[in-house]
Amino acid sequence: MTITCADCAATQVIPPLPLGAVAVCRRCRRFLARHSRMGFELTLACAMAICILLPSAVLLPVMDSTIRKLGFIESRLVSSVPVIYTEVWFPLAFGVLLFAFLLPAFRALFQVIALGSLRWGWRIWQPGRIFRWSEQLASWSMPDVVVIAGVVAYFRASAPTVVEAGVGAWCYLAVAILALIGDRSLDRRAVWNAILPDATSLPDGHVASCDVCEMAAISRRPGDRCPRCGHTLDRDIAPRFAPALAAVAVAIPLCVPAFTAAIIVNDNLTGVWQHTFLGTVELLADRGYWQYGVVVVATGVVIPALELIGLIWMLAKVRFPSTRGLVTRTRLYRVLQRLARWPMIILFIAAIDAPIVDVRGIRDLVAGPGATPLFLVIALLMLAMAFFKPRLMWEAAGEVA
Ligand SMILES: [Zn+2]
Ligand SMILES: [Zn+2]
Structure with missing residues (x-):
């Protein structure tokens, strides 16, 4: 071929x-x-299972929490989005709605339609286009990131609160595992060739x-x-250079407030607590959950830093092309692109925590001044990664016929 x-x-x-x-x-x-x-049959089965399980994951109780016997909360994902919207901070609610539910649901649905049409010979409109959509949604649908964030949020909240995972949480875990299996086992070339x-x-x-x-x-x-x-x-990918550069240029100054200002302000009975990025890591380490602190540092600081440095290097090499190291930079791009979604974990931790620990007057969470810059830095880096294409470097170096 x-x-x-x-x-x-x-x-x-x-x-x-x-x-x-x-x-x-x-x-x-x-x-x-x-x-x-493998072909694509296992992926098709996983996608069908996701379509069935995702509504239960959204509608059934995710966590029950009892706070020092003062209050009992049953949180469901479907009700946590409006809680995050009204109590914490609205961009986060959209982020959770989109990356945790809507995009994974659309991706699974597109896979069922495209792969089902190949498997059972349905005559549908442009299966290739529908399969392309499902592939393009891959890096924007993040059930795996949400699950890891859920585990960290669980341990972060469980010290002052008795938290129990509910049926919804197990359904969502199953969705994330099925999405992973479906993604790993998919033979994309076989699907394209079947179309x-x-x-x-x-x-x-x-x-x-x-x-x-x-x-x-x-x-x-x-x-x-x-x-x-x-x-x-x-x-023509040349017009993608300017937006990628602009996204990086805007992200750099935003890093200062993102990592030094408080992300979450916690109005406690005993006073006001402010959680900065590093404060949260410290809190996890103090409670003996240092391994989750490591997860937070690696995904929240190390990955964005690597992405920023990598993007500046790759963008510079489009402006000042050279054929030396082209392959290395292309491989670097592929690694960074795979990592780009993981910093979102920080926001999901905040989003999952908010409804669990939110009891008015006892523990009240609001977004701090660092929340908006942090969300913007992560989103801008993801956008820059999406705009940038390694072919820009190959074209600039005169290697594309
Ligand atoms: Zn094509
Ligand atoms: Zn190649």
């Missing part, structure tokens, strides 16, 4: 692979194909290619729609 690498735009012919073999791009080492027996097979031979000269499904579309012109997934062929 003929595949055009999405990262470096090299068109290459891949011979039929023996079972278990993996094909990587000859230029930038991007993973291109694997011959596995429309890749060309078997490499024609002479330049071929217009799709940078989502990596199809080399022979007999199509640049700017046409991809015959398989409907994306633009040979998409």
Whole structure:
């Protein structure tokens, strides 16, 4: 099959692979194909299970908490969004609604439609386009991040509060595990080839290619729609440089308030507590949960710092191109892109904690002055990662035909 690498735009012919073999791009080492027996049936089953379980995870009780026998709260995800909206801070409520429920639900639904149509031969409108949507939602649907945040929030809240995980929490855990299994077992090349097979031979000269499904579309012109997934062929990515640069430039000064000001202000019976970023880590460590403190530092400080440095380096190399280290930078981008969603964990911890420990007059949580900058820094870095494409560096270095 003929595949055009999405990262470096090299068109290459891949011979039929023996079972278990993996094909990587000859230029930038991007993973291109694997011959596995799995196909997409397991992913389809997982996606169907998610569609069934996600409503229960949202509607059933997630945590029961008793605060020093003074109050009893049963929190459900469906009711926690308005609590976060009114009590804590509205961007967080949208973030939780979107990344924790809506996008995972849409992703699973698109997978069921696209893969189901291939499995049972339903005649539907453009399965390739629907499968592309499900793939593009992958980094924005975050049940795994929410689960880890839930574990940290549980231990953070459990010292003054007796917290018990409810049915909803177990359903959500199942959703996250199913999403992980479905993602890992999916043979994407098999799905694309089932929708429309890749060309078997490499024609002479330049071929217009799709940078989502990596199809080399022979007999199509640049700017046409991809015959398989409907994306633009040979998409012009040069205009993506400016927004990526702008997002990084705005994120840098925001880091100061994000990491020094209080994220959560806690109006306690005994006084007002302010939780800064590092204060939360200290609190976890003091209670003996130092391992969760490590999780918070790694995801909240180390990853954003790496992303910022990496993005500045890669953006600089688009402006001042060189062919040396192109492969290294491309591989760095792939690692950073995979990590970009994890800093969101900090906000999910705050979001999950808020309804658990929120008893008016006893423990009242509100967002501190650091919350908005922190949310913006994380969102801007995710956006910069989404705008930036490694192909910018390859084009700038004159390596793309
Ligand atoms: Zn490549
Ligand atoms: Zn395509």
